[in-house]
Amino acid sequence: xxxxxxxxxxxxxxxxxxxxxxxxxxxxxxxxxxxxxxxxxxxxxxxxxxxxxxxxxxxxxxxxxxxxxxxxxxxxxxxxxxxxxxxxxxxxxxxxxxxxxxxxxxxxxxxxxxxxxxxxxxxxxxxxxxxxxxxxxxxxxxxxxxxxxxxxxxxxxxxxxxxxxxxxxxxxxxxxxxxxxxxxxxxxxxxxxxxxxxxxxxxxxxxxxxxxxxxxxxxxxxxxxxxxxxxx
Numbered sequence: 688x689x690x691x692x693x694x695x696x697x698x699x700x701x702x703x704x705x706x707x708x709x710x711x712x713x714x715x716x717x718x719x720x721x722x723x724x725x726x727x728x729x730x731x732x733x734x735x736x737x738x739x740x741x742x743x744x745x746x747x748x749x750x751x752x753x754x755x756x757x758x759x760x761x762x763x764x765x766x767x768x769x770x771x772x773x774x775x776x777x778x779x780x781x782x783x784x785x786x787x788x789x790x791x792x793x794x795x796x797x798x799x800x801x802x803x804x805x806x807x808x809x810x811x812x813x814x815x816x817x818x819x820x821x822x823x824x825x826x827x828x829x830x831x832x833x834x835x836x837x838x839x840x841x842x843x844x845x846x847x848x849x850x851x852x853x854x855x856x857x858x859x860x861x862x863x864x865x866x867x868x869x870x871x872x873x874x875x876x877x878x879x880x881x882x883x884x885x886x887x888x889x890x891x892x893x894x895x896x897x898x899x900x901x902x903x904x905x906x907x908x909x910x911x912x913x914x915x916x917x918x919x
Contacts, residue, residue: 690727697722716743744768746808746818753853755828759790762804766818769811778802778822793824800824828853832896835916838882846879847871847896847915855900855909862915863895870894882917891919 696704698711699719713719719738724731747765754760764773764787775783777791779802793802806818830852836844849860855876862871862880870889871880882889898911 689730691725692728693726695724697724713740716740741769742810742812742814744770744808744810744814744816746806746816748804748806748818748820750804750820750822752820752822754793754822754824755853756795756825757792758828759792760822761790762788764788764806766806766808766816768808768816770808771811772809774807774809776805778804793822796824797826799826825851825853827851830855830898830900832898832911832913833915834913835918836882837918838888839919846881847894847917848873848879849876849898849900852876852900854903856903858900859898861897863897864889865892865894867895888919889917891917893917 694705694707696706696709698704698709698721699713701711701713704711718740720735721738722733722735724733726732745767747767749763749765750760760777762775766773770786773784773786775785775788777783777788779791779793781791783789793800800823802822802824804820804822807815808817809815828851830849832849833844833847836847838845847862849855849858852858858874858876860873860876861869864870870884873880893914893916895914896912898913899909901908
């Protein structure tokens, strides 16, 4: 039309093209700015269009990856697209077709177990996408401090710390020797005392500890005090 003999397309970040009817493949779904400049050798004109894609499909969901026994797993569906069906596999023999499934309970076992969770979504033009996540169901979330520990490097009871403190917020754990000197303190329950003071192993004996935290479920503030035997 009008003797146009030159086309210059700016196809967003995929580059430029001088064909009259180019083909571009975009690998992301964000809006694309397309600019076309034409010329007939004498005059030029430019047109700009924003292309939005309606076929974006992304399966995604959130779930608590560490689950205490008896606590239900809650699934948050973050999938994007014109989705017409959902297929959940909770890894425990139970499935669901709900967009937002009901909370799921897992068996109470004598050991930790990992469950693999899968979500498959289908959109209105028959495309599928899949998301995976996992849940570790813990053996126990009962918070306790051992009455004895043996820091000998054998991998068994080598450390002193508040066990299973997954739901302890604002935690403070302190250890004192027999004369009341503070020998260890932490606000992170996974940071454990190895029975040493300034890298020096301590002799067998009794150590006093204090534990403060807020129970995440109830909001109750807890204070405990006790003693633990260090055994060499």
